[in-house]
Amino acid sequence: MTQATPATQVHVRLLANRQGKLGALMWSTPEPQALPAWLGQDSVRDLARQLPCLWDAAAVARWPENVQEALAQSGMQAVDPATVAECASAFSLPPGKEWAGGDWYLQPPGKPSSAQAASRTHAMRLVQLVSAEAETHEIEEVFRHDATLSYQLLRLVNSAGMSTGRVVTSFAQAILILGRQQLRRWVNLLLFAARDDDPRSAMLMAHVTLRARGMELLAHEAGLDRSQQDQAFMAGMFSMLGVLFGQPLAQVIQPLNLTDELRQALVEQTGELGKLLRAWQAVEASDAAALAEALAPLGVQVSACNELLPQACAWMLSVAEGDEGHGGNR
Numbered sequence: 001m002t003q004a005t006p007a008t009q010v011h012v013r014l015l016a017n018r019q020g021k022l023g024a025l026m027w028s029t030p031e032p033q034a035l036p037a038w039l040g041q042d043s044v045r046d047l048a049r050q051l052p053c054l055w056d057a058a059a060v061a062r063w064p065e066n067v068q069e070a071l072a073q074s075g076m077q078a079v080d081p082a083t084v085a086e087c088a089s090a091f092s093l094p095p096g097k098e099w100a101g102g103d104w105y106l107q108p109p110g111k112p113s114s115a116q117a118a119s120r121t122h123a124m125r126l127v128q129l130v131s132a133e134a135e136t137h138e139i140e141e142v143f144r145h146d147a148t149l150s151y152q153l154l155r156l157v158n159s160a161g162m163s164t165g166r167v168v169t170s171f172a173q174a175i176l177i178l179g180r181q182q183l184r185r186w187v188n189l190l191l192f193a194a195r196d197d198d199p200r201s202a203m204l205m206a207h208v209t210l211r212a213r214g215m216e217l218l219a220h221e222a223g224l225d226r227s228q229q230d231q232a233f234m235a236g237m238f239s240m241l242g243v244l245f246g247q248p249l250a251q252v253i254q255p256l257n258l259t260d261e262l263r264q265a266l267v268e269q270t271g272e273l274g275k276l277l278r279a280w281q282a283v284e285a286s287d288a289a290a291l292a293e294a295l296a297p298l299g300v301q302v303s304a305c306n307e308l309l310p311q312a313c314a315w316m317l318s319v320a321e322g323d324e325g326h327g328g329n330r
Helices: 032-039 042-050 057-061 065-074 114-131 136-145 147-157 171-192 201-221 226-238 241-245 249-253 260-268 271-285 288-298 302-323
Strands: 011-016 022-028 053-056 077-079 084-086 099-101
Touching: 011 201, 022 099, 022 201, 022 302, 032 065, 042 053, 042 065, 042 302, 053 057, 057 077, 114 136, 114 147, 114 171, 136 147, 136 171, 147 171, 171 201, 171 226, 171 241, 201 226, 201 271, 201 302, 226 260, 226 271, 241 249, 249 260, 260 271, 271 288, 271 302, 288 302
Parallel strands: 022 053, 053 077, 084 099
Antiparallel strands: 011 022, 011 099
């Protein structure tokens, strides 16, 4: 894609529907002149067919005619921003509002129920076992003690995000088909899997999967090898554990068997993984200057980051479908 300026960034926000689940994506950019090429990507059009992709109607009205036409052809929509409720601390969707924006799902959790605490304890135990390359029978024993975790894992690995072409029906089969390296990410994602007793979980899961997949794609764009790309995915996911548990991140990851590189990236944001994490945080913050600065050492252009964003969103959406579902205000 050719940008009008290297610093031009396309930004996306996650919006929740009335059920508190992923319902739409709100897009924005300070320089719409470069949008026609971006809007013409197949990944953008495919995403717009799967989930409402919205733009501020007032901003769109000021765009050049050719950009407005490109928006219409992409399947994305211009909407009144007044239909979005900004929720800073708690989910709320008053009458007349269609979507909930804001960082409400990133706020500290309430006191967990005994069932929720037990399930998260089991999930953390799974992460520890998989990281330590434990025997299959040890991992299966944890699943036998928590049927919900087993069910959630199978939903995740059978989601469109995995695309194995085969239905996985057991943990042992999952290892056989996916291998331990691929399975590790799905076991780790169980920590964030949607739960009825945590109103944050569906949107937090969407946020985590977008960050993890986005960092993985960014690592690929930076020319890092497959192992480093996988580590980038893990870094994106583990970086949100502090938010999930409402505790300092360094404390949460202490019992996990993480590599020094991954631990330093999470705690100190150093090394290649730390650079990727800082870059994606700039994507999330819509901070074009910070993004350009973070991408420069990686040899990645902002335009390339813009292009991988809808791909990361599509993967996030496929996982959301396998986890709890998404969609409009149904």
